[in-house]
Amino acid sequence: MLRLSPRQVRISAMTQPFHPPQRILLGPGPSNIDPRVLQALVKPILGYLDPLYLDCLDEIQSLLRSVFETENRVTLSVSGTGGSGMEACIANLVEDGEEVLVCVNGFFGQRLAELVQRWGGKPIRVEAEWGQPLDMERVRQVFKDCKARLVTMVHAETSTGMRQPIEELRSLRDIRDAILIVDTVTSLGAHPVRIDRNEIDASYSCTQKGIGAPPGLSPVTFSERALEKIRSRKSVCRSWYLDVQLVDKYWSSERVYHHTSPALMNYALREALAMILEEGLEARWRRHERNSRAFVAGIEAMGLKMLVAPEPRLWTLNAVRIPEGVDDARVRSRLLNEHNIEVGGGLGSLRGKIWRVGLMGAGSTENNVLLLLSALQKILPQEGFRIGASGASAAALALGS
């Protein structure tokens, strides 16, 4: 008989093989990843100054510019998740004591206000109910009444599924000059963001939603005007890791070492971006729109309701109101355990009130729409909700049309 020492027992218990099941990820992200993108992760790793790796970074910049729809030179991936990109924008652009207009109608708008505060700024909030669009007239009025030269807005609010029309933001410049920061975490690669046409100065996103890569990087872009504000800061940006000027010195032709670039993550990002351009931005937006509309048709046929009105509704993140008397956690856990399907719960004040259904990147497919509706159709009647018509049939009809 093989006898293990206590130490061996302890180690062998810690090093059991790890075999995660194949989930269908229809939550707020990560989404499922195309095998072609996954395979990029296991390509041979290169050093951070290898000329071939530097070529790969140049390609990423060029591909990212296409997806952000910008000519901004400083367009790159920050070596952290979407949150690090948000912090990079705030930490570099906000100076001590500076007023910042912060549009808040969800969890991530609130987070922006928190970050502005942490980084020494004075957030001036314009708020709307979560899930409701902000009234641009009020935004303009508050902007007029304060001294802010920085404005933040969330394009795609991951906590509510609402899309804020960022096209109107530049009109603030009729009042006075402003640096516009827009969160495109849940829109980039799935909704048009049009950074240049909308005259946005800084934007950050993530890799695991519309882009279709694994989580771990944050695409960001900065206009020349944003960089000028950063270069003329009175005090040095406290963050060294997220100092855009230092990060840019490595990504640009100077190639000054800053930190060891996460090469495999960037391989995957490069592949995901290439797939976006091969599909075509327009075609990709239409795919996301079509699958979201079919899902909504199914949800409404079943007698469920969406949180957000049709017009400002996101295609990526679909927030479904949980019907009275239905147990949020039980339904999500049944979806996970009986069907291997993940959907997200509500954040903050929407906790227990909505399900957040992500149809993003490689996860935005007809099959995922039909499957989730069918699974809900099976589970909900057992959980006390009487279903109207068949959701899957209504979605199939919408997809066929």
Add this chain to the structure above:
Amino acid sequence: MLRLSPRQVRISAMTQPFHPPQRILLGPGPSNIDPRVLQALVKPILGYLDPLYLDCLDEIQSLLRSVFETENRVTLSVSGTGGSGMEACIANLVEDGEEVLVCVNGFFGQRLAELVQRWGGKPIRVEAEWGQPLDMERVRQVFKDCKARLVTMVHAETSTGMRQPIEELRSLRDIRDAILIVDTVTSLGAHPVRIDRNEIDASYSCTQKGIGAPPGLSPVTFSERALEKIRSRKSVCRSWYLDVQLVDKYWSSERVYHHTSPALMNYALREALAMILEEGLEARWRRHERNSRAFVAGIEAMGLKMLVAPEPRLWTLNAVRIPEGVDDARVRSRLLNEHNIEVGGGLGSLRGKIWRVGLMGAGSTENNVLLLLSALQKILPQEGFRIGASGASAAALALGS
């Protein structure tokens, strides 16, 4: 004939297949990655609140405690590269106007001084020549003469290949209480760090050196004493992304959402850590020591010299003095282009003066030692350096003994 539009031509040029060659990475990191660790990257991705993923994070914490040799509850991976771990320690522990004793005898000691300054502290430097160990008597004297309650030291200086004896650091507490922060970026998983036995309060590392995983995460550990200092800060830590208390709320039983955890990177880290414990920490240290000694025997037989004296020399990062008259860039580029071998150049004041040879993680092998020495034996005479005895033979002899 197939005719492509200008847009199609542009896109197809951007989306050429990317096939990086299989390099032998013997620079300062990343090092080559074991296929078992790479394969973990392509396992099915899970959501950041999936119970099975949370189990995986618990395992990582437990495995990291073993490798850090600590019982610290807050032991986890920060979602960024090693530099983000350094910043997490400084940003959380340093308060405005606080004196911090910073030991500097290399590039990364200097960087710590820069970060202390950025984060509002007053760095009190104790310096030694790059590549020379710091005199602990002087460290004690400077500590006595200032008011610092925070001390930073680099265990393994990646810029010089020097190992600073961190065992003596705790003796500072005979003078007055102190929080000890130690950089273990180039030692963790390859040299003993003994966080608890050495009474270190905070330490950060990276994944792509001694740990043997891809770059992109930073293992960190905080003692209860360090956490107490953080909890009793007068001002909130500016960094939200690196706020240890928020990060801990997700990793601990509260599971409060902070950011989307980079799941695939953590899968790879888990696998690499499991491989470390299967090999055994002691056996792994011996492997790194043995291969480094063989490499040094080969280097010295050829008539080249090491930067650092034998006693405080690292096993992971081996700094070789570039002989007079030999062109640094040419030799490194020939190694890369003719042999697919990457070695690192010098940083800062050692630029052009040393080669940095990493023998770390899965890259610390007999074969890599023999191969690099053989390649140098071929190239150096053509570059004007007359070789003494055969480096590969001397290394083989050392390995056989």
